Amino acid sequence: MAELVLCTGLDPDEPDSVTLVVIVAEGVEGVEGDAADEDAVARLGLFGYEGDGCLYFVQTDGWAERRLDGELLTVDIVAYPAVLKGLEAAADLFLERSAADPEALRLLRVSAQVSPGTYAQAADITAVLxxxxxxxxEQVLAEARSGGYWPLILAPQPE
Incomplete structure (x- = not known):
C-alpha cells in the first residue's frame, strides 16, 4: 500500500529541507485496484529524465495535486492518457480525473496525517520513491538518502 511521508535529508544540497514523499511498491503489474495504481505510478520513472541523483517527470505529462484539510494531507498523482499508453497501462482502470485538468487521469490517491507546520515548510515538488x-x-528513506533509490520528482499542478 502506498505511503505518504514528510521527511528531511533527501536533497544533499539542502539536507534540512522538508520533502513530501510518496512511497509505492514495485513489481505489482497485472493487478487491479490499489496495486494497479501503485504499479502505474512506479513505472512513471520510465518517462522521467535524469537529473542530479533523481528523475524529473515533465509537468506536461503529469503532476502531483496536494490538499491539506486540517492535519489530513491528500496527494493525487495524475497523468495524461497518452502516458498510460506508453506504460501499457489500461486507461479504463483510472476513472477519476484531475482537479486541475479533467483530461488528466488520477493514477493514485494517498493520504496521511501530518503536522501543518511541517507541511508548510515542504518544497513544492513531490518525490516518488x-x-x-x-x-x-524508514528503510526506503534511508536508502534514498544514501543514493540507493533515485526519487522521481513531480511538479505541482499547473496553474
Missing amino acids: TAPAGMPA
Whole structure:
C-alpha cells in the first residue's frame, strides 16, 4: 500500500529541507485496484529524465495535486492518457480525473496525517520513491538518502 511521508535529508544540497514523499511498491503489474495504481505510478520513472541523483517527470505529462484539510494531507498523482499508453497501462482502470485538468487521469490517491507546520515548510515538488513491496518506509528513506533509490520528482499542478 502506498505511503505518504514528510521527511528531511533527501536533497544533499539542502539536507534540512522538508520533502513530501510518496512511497509505492514495485513489481505489482497485472493487478487491479490499489496495486494497479501503485504499479502505474512506479513505472512513471520510465518517462522521467535524469537529473542530479533523481528523475524529473515533465509537468506536461503529469503532476502531483496536494490538499491539506486540517492535519489530513491528500496527494493525487495524475497523468495524461497518452502516458498510460506508453506504460501499457489500461486507461479504463483510472476513472477519476484531475482537479486541475479533467483530461488528466488520477493514477493514485494517498493520504496521511501530518503536522501543518511541517507541511508548510515542504518544497513544492513531490518525490516518488519506488521500493520492493513490504519494505518499511524508514528503510526506503534511508536508502534514498544514501543514493540507493533515485526519487522521481513531480511538479505541482499547473496553474
